Amino acid sequence: MSSSALNKKFDRIRAQEEAGLLKTSTGNRALRKMMSNRLAMVGLIIFSIILLSSIFAPLLTSHDPQKIDLRSMLNSPSWDHIFGTDRTGRDVFARILYGGRVSILVGLGSALLSAVIGVGIGCYTGYRGGWIDVVALRVSEIFMSFPQIILVLLLVSIVGQSLINLIIIFVLSGWGSMYRLSRARMLSLREEEYVQALQSFGVSTVKICYKHILPNALGPIMVNVTLTTAMFILAEAGLSFLGLGVPLSIPTWGNILNVAQDLRVLQNNWWMWLPVGLVISLFVLSVNFIGDGLRDSTDSTLQG
């Protein structure tokens, strides 16, 4: 670009500034970067649609997800039953909406709890170092040396199936990676100068780690929370599909898919399993898009 063209460009920018057209940069830079990521925005929209329609399920359907109606068994989709009915005449659309509540609760709830526990331990022990750090590291290694689904199934077989048990089991199997991540961030952040300054002021250890250092490690932690949510939703679906997750009496996405184990249902009653499978895939896809967008906007080293 020639220098006169450049001058013109700057003049134009200055004129806009003087006219007050350009906003001074308010808001978070990471947030703005995220907003300009098209895939992340698509993800956010799909995520919100599915989340909101689960929360406001009663407004979208008049059917009760648990109501057995033997006069309308195995109906194919119609105006009254958008996704048809299952073998006991329950409305599949209503079951997907209400099931979303439980599935999202399990996925998001377990991911957030894992983050609270993992980050809580990782920040403190990573900052303190010494024996407490070694103990925490070894314990996390024990949990992480199991393949995740094996650990989950092992615990299911010991403590039995229930909604609360499943969340606890997910947290037990998921805190390790959060702990590792926050500990690793802590090890590098604790060497920064502002930490030394805080220490010399005599600020307490707990306050330094959680109030001053933790906010600087939040980016990767948030990315990990979204990716873990996606993982747990898939895990719940897989376990319930096998009949080993949430008890079958509670509708969840995985439990609705459970009927597809029967090859006759698979072949003849597509409406009983295809829509819910697509909803799970879309939801997990949207969460992954959001996670990817978050990663791109918070991690300045990642370009490409």
Added chain:
Amino acid sequence: MLTFILRRLLITIPMLLVISFLIYLGLELTPGDAVSYMINPELANQITAEQLDQMREALGLNKSFLERYSIWLFHVLQGDFGHSLSGGVAISTIVLDRLPATLELSIFALLFSTLIGCFFGTISALRRGSATDSTLTVVGMLGVSIPEFFFGLVALLVFALNLGWLPVGGRLLPEYDSYWDHLPNIILPGVVLSLMMTAGVMRYSRSAMLDSLSREFIRTARSKGLPEWRINLIHGFRVALTPVVVLIGFRLPTLIGGSVIIETVFQWPGVGNEFILAVRGSDYPLVMMIALFSVFAMLMASLIVDILTALIDPRVRLG
């Protein structure tokens, strides 16, 4: 190199000991002990508490916890894993019976996903920013988002039930004459199991390749006037390979875990399928031993991955 391997073994062995201890603890805490399974339920009320104690003593069940653990560990090291609760079959026999099927499936998925993943990942990196690149990125994202069993069900419906090209499930059926007859059986579960892993390898090899292409030795190679394919393959790809090997190691748990569900969908008679049956039937000894076995496999896999990375990248073993 030898010191590196020794140092790595020194971490792995205590880890295995601790986990075997936890597994033993689990075995002790779950209901029932060896004696209660040896007694015929119809005769249970004819047996006195004293007789039960005698039997326990004969079996060494009244010794202290640590003694019992060391005896158990000794047996395990000799290959005696105890017996399954249903049918009383030796667990080692069950695992050895089922292992070839699982290994077959895992190796198929590992090879397939690595080849496809590296290929598309490299293409994606070389055409960075193009339509091919963004399409592959979205496809990769889909690959990690669709539940694999759902993908498996759709594949089963289309290719086995509707088109009838491939068998619905199973592995070695009685009518097969030779070992290779079951090749069509492995295609569906193998490809489905590869799907999730392919996506991961693709994303990872893309970023590893981008990273290595931006290094200075690539500029040097280019300034020497080397042909482009040589720069990409010999100089770029080899350096990008290290993180990909690490990733494949990290993906092993996904592979072992994934095969648990996929084996059930396709009735593939592997260890994962057996594990699900054991969990459903509360067959605790079998559940615990398969878990212990999978941990052993994982730790060995990560040991091998570490040694491989050390071989490829000298900085690891020297650092």
